Each structure stands twice: as structure tokens, then as C-alpha cells.
Amino acid sequence: MFRKAVHDHSSAKPLHPSNRVLNTNNYTATKQSSPIAGTKRKLDVAHGGQSALGSLHNAVYFDENDFDDDDDLDFEISTPLSRSQNAVQASTETIILSSSSENYPNASNTNANTKLDFSAKDAQNDIKYPELPQLDDMSQEQLPPSSVPIPWSSSPVSHHQPPQQKRRKLPWEQQQTDTNADRYDPITPAATKKTSHKAEMPWNKTASTVKDEQKELRKLNKKRLAAVADTHNYKPQARVASLFLSDEQRAVLEAVVERGKSIFFTGSAGTGKSVLMREIIKKLRDKYRREPDRVAVTASTGLAACNIEGVTLHSFAGIGLGKESAAELVKKVRKNPKARNRWLRTKVLIIDEVSMVDGDLFDKLEEIARRIRNNGRPFGGIQLIVTGDFFQLPPVPDSSNRDVKFAFNAATWNTSIQHTILLTHVFRQKDPVFAEMLNEMRLGKISPRTIEAFKKLSRPLDFHDALDATELFPTRAEVENANGLRMGRLSGEVLTFHAQDSGTIQDIQMRERLLSNCMAPQVIHLKKGAQVMLIKNMEDTLVNGSLGKIVAFMDEATFDYYRNNEDEFTGDGKDGSGDEATSQARKRIRALAHVKDGGISTSRKWPLVCFTQPDGTERHLLCQPETWKIELPNGEVQAQRSQVPLILAWALSIHKAQGQTLPRVKVDLGRVFEKGQAYVALSRATSQAGLQVTGFDPRKVMVHSKVVEFYTNLSNINSVVRRKTSNGAKNATSEGTKVEELDDDFDEQGSEYISGFV
Ligand SMILES: Nc1ncnc2c1ncn2[C@@H]1O[C@H](COP(=O)(O)OP(=O)(O)OP(=O)(O)O)[C@@H](O)[C@H]1O
Numbered sequence: 001m002f003r004k005a006v007h008d009h010s011s012a013k014p015l016h017p018s019n020r021v022l023n024t025n026n027y028t029a030t031k032q033s034s035p036i037a038g039t040k041r042k043l044d045v046a047h048g049g050q051s052a053l054g055s056l057h058n059a060v061y062f063d064e065n066d067f068d069d070d071d072d073l074d075f076e077i078s079t080p081l082s083r084s085q086n087a088v089q090a091s092t093e094t095i096i097l098s099s100s101s102e103n104y105p106n107a108s109n110t111n112a113n114t115k116l117d118f119s120a121k122d123a124q125n126d127i128k129y130p131e132l133p134q135l136d137d138m139s140q141e142q143l144p145p146s147s148v149p150i151p152w153s154s155s156p157v158s159h160h161q162p163p164q165q166k167r168r169k170l171p172w173e174q175q176q177t178d179t180n181a182d183r184y185d186p187i188t189p190a191a192t193k194k195t196s197h198k199a200e201m202p203w204n205k206t207a208s209t210v211k212d213e214q215k216e217l218r219k220l221n222k223k224r225l226a227a228v229a230d231t232h233n234y235k236p237q238a239r240v241a242s243l244f245l246s247d248e249q250r251a252v253l254e255a256v257v258e259r260g261k262s263i264f265f266t267g268s269a270g271t272g273k274s275v276l277m278r279e280i281i282k283k284l285r286d287k288y289r290r291e292p293d294r295v296a297v298t299a300s301t302g303l304a305a306c307n308i309e310g311v312t313l314h315s316f317a318g319i320g321l322g323k324e325s326a327a328e329l330v331k332k333v334r335k336n337p338k339a340r341n342r343w344l345r346t347k348v349l350i351i352d353e354v355s356m357v358d359g360d361l362f363d364k365l366e367e368i369a370r371r372i373r374n375n376g377r378p379f380g381g382i383q384l385i386v387t388g389d390f391f392q393l394p395p396v397p398d399s400s401n402r403d404v405k406f407a408f409n410a411a412t413w414n415t416s417i418q419h420t421i422l423l424t425h426v427f428r429q430k431d432p433v434f435a436e437m438l439n440e441m442r443l444g445k446i447s448p449r450t451i452e453a454f455k456k457l458s459r460p461l462d463f464h465d466a467l468d469a470t471e472l473f474p475t476r477a478e479v480e481n482a483n484g485l486r487m488g489r490l491s492g493e494v495l496t497f498h499a500q501d502s503g504t505i506q507d508i509q510m511r512e513r514l515l516s517n518c519m520a521p522q523v524i525h526l527k528k529g530a531q532v533m534l535i536k537n538m539e540d541t542l543v544n545g546s547l548g549k550i551v552a553f554m555d556e557a558t559f560d561y562y563r564n565n566e567d568e569f570t571g572d573g574k575d576g577s578g579d580e581a582t583s584q585a586r587k588r589i590r591a592l593a594h595v596k597d598g599g600i601s602t603s604r605k606w607p608l609v610c611f612t613q614p615d616g617t618e619r620h621l622l623c624q625p626e627t628w629k630i631e632l633p634n635g636e637v638q639a640q641r642s643q644v645p646l647i648l649a650w651a652l653s654i655h656k657a658q659g660q661t662l663p664r665v666k667v668d669l670g671r672v673f674e675k676g677q678a679y680v681a682l683s684r685a686t687s688q689a690g691l692q693v694t695g696f697d698p699r700k701v702m703v704h705s706k707v708v709e710f711y712t713n714l715s716n717i718n719s720v721v722r723r724k725t726s727n728g729a730k731n732a733t734s735e736g737t738k739v740e741e742l743d744d745d746f747d748e749q750g751s752e753y754i755s756g757f758v
């Protein structure tokens, strides 16, 4: 018997807390963006390479010959650049030191909000990673959290946030802490603690004293964390809070994890496919924890693969570009012991963003699986878990100019996929009117009313904070040009951050190629005032896709000091006011850095970013390097990149934006040329208020007829199921979702569809 979840769209409700709680540390809900209200602040520090999320247990299977990248996807076609635009681009590459008087218009806002006044010229230029500061020798458990609400923050403490007890004690709190160890009160406002650091200022201590004290302090904090964890039933390592999966999502989870079904789950943008996939991966990893290489996590493109911490389908398969016939590819795989072994060991093959998988490739893989495994069942008996939305980006056309062939057009699709499930509840857009407008766009059937509504969105966005909309472009050149122009308008110094790449692959070029699909670039140039996007999940409100502005560059010691003595910088503290107080504070920081570095002032500066959270509050994060790994199941790290987890975010390619949830988006539909592009671009937005569309023309909303046909067939089957449901629904959950028991026959038939309603 197979239990089918049929979701009544009309009764779809937000998730109910009574649902089963799942630990979903790798992702989080991004709440609806709302106009910015207030400037509540939190200060955080991200610790590079120490993230719980950074330690991947993914089945990653790269052979040195198995490379492909996403170069084709950020289309190279672009409008020719003007002479001045070219100049800007060139200067971007060679580090811009523009002192244009035309400052970024909102930069003053940022400063006004944060009242930070760190001069960029204090910042160290051209930071090389080999000189990364040694993080304290703390274990994962001992590490302070990446994000720590400051004690005086007026932001309400969300139930998702780690308890404030995790705040790391600072050197100048040592004396107080040590003497008051047994009555440690982590929530005491900093103001009440501030006197103690004046008793023995850290810059009066020797480096070795500070080191010893820190060691003691870490021990003490570890104890405290354990106590806090006990009291609050809280896991210190967890950085991202759990989400409640919807009934639809849970039905899929159960079918694939507990019942081992081969499933394709689909649904419009924002229906939680990626969230669900991450949960599935987590559960499967748990299920196969003794044999992690049984689960192969793949995606159609390098970027999509990186997003789920997996590899490309090509890399997994060991087929290079995969252009040869299936027979030749089988020979190729047989000659490659690693690839052959992967095919033999794999029990579950996960494929994300399947809309970009070519149909012929799907058939070839199916044949390779059967022949290598010497097993006549579809895909040689491997369980397939496939997701994506065929209305989004299609496979990259090859040079043969043949008509596009989607994965569902593959001859073996229907035999390989036992069940298709349609997720229907849209999480990304909470406004049902907007969700429906996007749905019409997805299907390519836009009513006159929706056309009018989209045309109205040509107005500039009405936000009065420091953040601009992220402009989405079809080509990479347009993106680089737009970001370069905005960087050029900022005065101040450019800081360049080089990634530190490593791994067991010795061939540097191969490693670079492998890592080129990473969201994190090898080199990134940043300036104070630059708009950036976070590309790692840090916490529930600081996630991959969060937008912010760089407000300063500072080292950890300065940040710690600032975090605890903010009023000295803002000039409204007891120690003085205005510039004098700030300059005094800076002097103390310099002295502190000197002591911390054992007398040699070599402190590294990292971007301090003010992120705007979904509820409109602000949160500061010192963005230190994070790690992206490509790791074999046996733990061998083939390639690894450490880089600050940021990219410039005034502009983004549609390809890079695929899968993202963005609070403010600007799209010029006049530039769009590929089917699915318009829908992908617009459906990133969470609300109409956060979307500006120029050049709206319904003819730009191109939908492939084969895709329409595929989904129409799904809908027809849905109608059959719908009738069945209306007559024979057996259960109704608290959310109004009907759960139907299906016949064994239906379950075992193979290529039947089990789905919700469109
Ligand atoms: N069960 C859930 N509860 C709350 N929020 C959710 C849930 N599932 C997904 N979301 C949120 O909805 C948004 C969209 O989710 P997700 O990116 O997984 O959608 P998607 O179907 O993969 O979209 P796309 O097709 O654009 O890639 C995210 O902000 C995510 O956090």
C-alpha cells in the first residue's frame, strides 16, 4: 500500500508547528521580506572553515578526467560594451582604486545606520590566504557560533536563534568571568560588564598571558555550552534551525527514504523542492551511514551540484562530455575503475535540476547502469530520486542544432521513474495573487489582467534602506559589467580576497576547473559600500541568498572590541563623544591587535557586512572564509576552496540565480532570450513589492510546447486521482491535506503518477 498525499490547494496553509520536527540544518526558511522597519542590530562573526555545514559528507565522485563546468550557462552572448564600459571592466580586473566623487547613493544611509567610521585606507590590501590567521585551536564543539546576538541588541530573540549563552567571552571579560564562573550570566547587558575590562585592559597584558587566559576561557565556555545545551535541549553545533516539512513534502520523504521508491518530484518555483531534497539527502545519509558511497548526490550543472554539495551527473558517471554512443561510454566506464566502482556501489542516485539534463544523456546513463551492473532492471536497479521544474531552464543546446530533448522525452524515463509527485504549495511567495501571476507566466498563459499587473511593476522599488534590488541578467558579461560599474562608483580602497584552494588533485588546472563551478570565486574584489550576497547558510536568517552591504573591513579583535564597545565608536557612550571617542577607541584596538599578534601587527581584515534580515532588522556578520569541499566517500578531499562567503550582488546571472530566493529583484525582460528564463528570473522574488520588471512583453515569456504537453498529461492524471480522492479520501490532516490510501496495484505498477493537484 502506498499512501498518497493530495494537497487541497485551496486549503493550503502555512506549516503547522504540530507537524513532525525535522532537523534540517543545511537550509532554512526565508521569511517573507517586508519593508525595512527599524534598525535593530546584531553582530556576528563567521568563522571560516569551521562550519558544521562546511563539513560535507557528500558522495562526491570526481575523476581527474571528469570535468565539465557551467561556462555555457551564463551565456556569453551580450550586448557590446561601450568604450567606457570596457574601461570600467578592465579597471575592475586590475583592482579599481576609483576616487570618484559620485559615491554610492545609499552608502551614507549605511553609515548613518551603523555609525561605523572605519576608513578603508586602514584596510590591508590584497589579502592572500596563505596568511590566514590561525584560528584558535578549538574543536568544532568549542568554537563560538558563527552568529552571536550582541547583548545590547534590541532585536527580539527568535526561537530559532542559538541561545545567547554561546557568545564567546572576550579577553577583557576574562577577569570578571573567571572570578564569577559559578554565576555566569550570559544575558547580562554589555553595559553592566564594561567596567571590568577597564580594570585590566588587554593591551596591558602580555601575549602569553592573553593566550593562557583564552585557553582557560575556552575550557570554561565548553562546560557552559554543555550546560546550556542540556537546559535548552539545544545542540551547539547546529547553526540553522529546522523547518517543518509540509504534508506533501513529508509524503515524498517517506516514499523515497522508507519505501525506496524511484520518484520524480516537481512543482513550480518556490514549492520547496530544494528544501525537500536536502532533507532527503540528510535522511539517506543517515540510512546509509555505514556505507556513505551508496548515495550519489548529483545535479545537472556544476552550480546546482555545488548548491546541494554534490557533483555533476557527468562527473558521477565518469563519461566526460558524454557525447559518444552508450556502447562506447560503457567501454569508457569499464576502463575507469573508480567510475565503474561508483556505478556498482550506488544504491540511490539523486539528480537535482533535472530540467537541464538532456534526454539522450538520461537514456545513455540508464544503459550504462544496466550494463555495468549487469542488472536488467531500470537503471540497473538503482533507486532514482529526481527533482526540478521543466518550465525552468532547459538543457544547454549542443552544436548539432537538434531540437531540445528533455529528460522526460527519454525512452527510459517512464520505466525508470515509478512515481511523479507534484508539490503544490508555494512557500516563496506568500501573496497568492503574485503566486498566481507567476504561475500563469510559468505555463505561458498570461491573462490580460496579469499582463497589466506585471507592467505596473516597471516602477522603481520603494525601499528606503541601503539595499538595492539585485538585477538579473542572462549573460555573465552583463553581470560583470553591471557589478563593475557599481564598484567603480564607490570611493575607497579595493580589498582583494584570494581563495585558498587545496585538495588531493595535484594538477592545478584540473583543480581550478573543478572549483570553477563553486559559487565562491577564486578572487573577489570588494569595497566598503559594496552590495553583497551571502553564499553559505549560516543560520535561519542568514542564509545563502541573504543580501547586505559591506560597512567596514576589520580583523577579528577589532570586531570583538567593536561588538562590546559599540558606543565608543558611535560617540554616544560614557567615554566621550563624536570623533574623539572613535579615535580613542581605534587607538585601543590597534594596541589590542598588537598584543594579540605577539607584538607584530599582522591582523587580517575581513568584510563586516550589515545584512538585512527578512523581518527588516539588521545583522552584522564578520565574513571570514568558509570552505567548499569536493570529497570522496572515503573522506579524501579532492578539491577544496576557502574563500569569504560573499559575491557582489548588484547583479547576478539568471543561471546563478536559479534556485535562489531573493528579496529584491530587478529584471529587464527585453534582454531575455531563452525559454524559461523570464519565469526563472521573476520567480526569484518573494513579493511584488520587491520586484521591478521593465520591458514586460508577454511574447518574452516563452514556454516549450513539449513541457506544456508533459505537464498537461500530469494534470490529466491528477484529475483521475482527484475524482478518486473526492470519492474516497480516508484521512484529513490538521492542515486539511487529504491522505489517500492507494491500491497495491497502483503502487507496484511502476510508471503511474501519484501527485497532488496543479
Ligand atoms: N516546509 C517549508 N516551510 C517553510 N518554508 C519552506 C518550506 N519549504 C521551503 N520553504 C522556503 O521556500 C522557499 C523556496 O524553497 P526552495 O528553494 O526549496 O524551492 P524550490 O522549489 O527549490 O524553488 P526553485 O524551483 O526556484 O528552485 C525557501 O525560502 C525555503 O526556505
Ligand SMILES: [Mg+2]
Residues within 6 Å of the ligand: 273, 274, 275, 659
Ligand atoms: Mg530549487
